Amino acid sequence: MNYVLKGIMAFGGLLLISLISFGATAAPFGNPDDIAFGQKLWRSMAQNRLVGANTFRPMPYETAPPHGNIVETMDGRIEIDQRNAVVIVKKNFGKRGETTLEQVANNPDKYMTSITVMFKRESGYDPENKNWFWAKYLPSGILMKNPKGMALAGRVAKGSDKACIACHAAAPGDDYVYIHDRYAQ
Numbered sequence: 001m002n003y004v005l006k007g008i009m010a011f012g013g014l015l016l017i018s019l020i021s022f023g024a025t026a027a028p029f030g031n032p033d034d035i036a037f038g039q040k041l042w043r044s045m046a047q048n049r050l051v052g053a054n055t056f057r058p059m060p061y062e063t064a065p066p067h068g069n070i071v072e073t074m075d076g077r078i079e080i081d082q083r084n085a086v087v088i089v090k091k092n093f094g095k096r097g098e099t100t101l102e103q104v105a106n107n108p109d110k111y112m113t114s115i116t117v118m119f120k121r122e123s124g125y126d127p128e129n130k131n132w133f134w135a136k137y138l139p140s141g142i143l144m145k146n147p148k149g150m151a152l153a154g155r156v157a158k159g160s161d162k163a164c165i166a167c168h169a170a171a172p173g174d175d176y177v178y179i180h181d182r183y184a185q
C-alpha cells in the first residue's frame, strides 16, 4: 500500500472517530434517545392519570413567573422500563393578568398552555444536576421545541445559563425542586 493511500485512510479514520465522539457529546437534550424517553414518560404519566383525558385534577393556584400565571402541580412515583421513580408534573394555564383561577378551575383544558415535567432518572444520568430528566409538552403530549428546533427533553439545557437546569439550580434544598424539599437527600 502506498503512503498516500495510508494517509487518506488514517485521515478518514480520524474523521470518523471525531464524528462519533462529536455525536456522543453533541447536545445534552433533544436527541432521539431523549425524545423516545420523553414519549415513554408521557405514556406512563397518562396511564397513571397525571396527564391526558383521564387525568386527576388538583386545585389550580397562582404563581410567579416564569411558568404559567396559574398552575397545577402533582407528584408521586411512576414506573418506566421497570424502574420506579419520582415524577413532578406541572400544568401551566392562561395569560398573566387576564386569566382567573375560576376560569381555569372550571375549564382547565381550554386554558392549558403547556406541561412541564421533572422525572428522576437512574444515578449516573446527570449526577451534577441530581439526575433529573426535564421535559416540556404541549397539552396534546407533543414535546415542545426551543427556537433552534431542539425538542425540550433530556438535560435541558445543561451548560447554558438559561432554561430548566440553570434556573432550578437555585431552588431551596439543593434538590432542584422549588415548591418543597420532599425529595432533597
Ligand code: HEC
Binding pocket: 063, 064, 065, 066, 067, 068, 071, 073, 088, 089, 090, 116, 117, 118, 134, 135, 136, 152, 156, 162, 163, 164, 165, 167, 168, 171, 176, 177, 178, 179, 180
Ligand atoms: C427562570 C426560572 C425557571 C425556568 C427557566 C424553569 N423553571 Fe420550573 N419552576 C420555577 C419556579 C420558580 C418554580 C416554582 C413556582 C411555581 O410553582 O411555578 C418552578 C416549578 C417547576 C416544577 C414543579 C416542581 C418545582 O420545582 O417546584 C416543575 C416540574 C418545573 N418547574 C419544570 C420545569 C421545566 C421542565 C423547565 C424547562 C422546560 C423549567 N421548569 C424551567 C422556575 C423556573
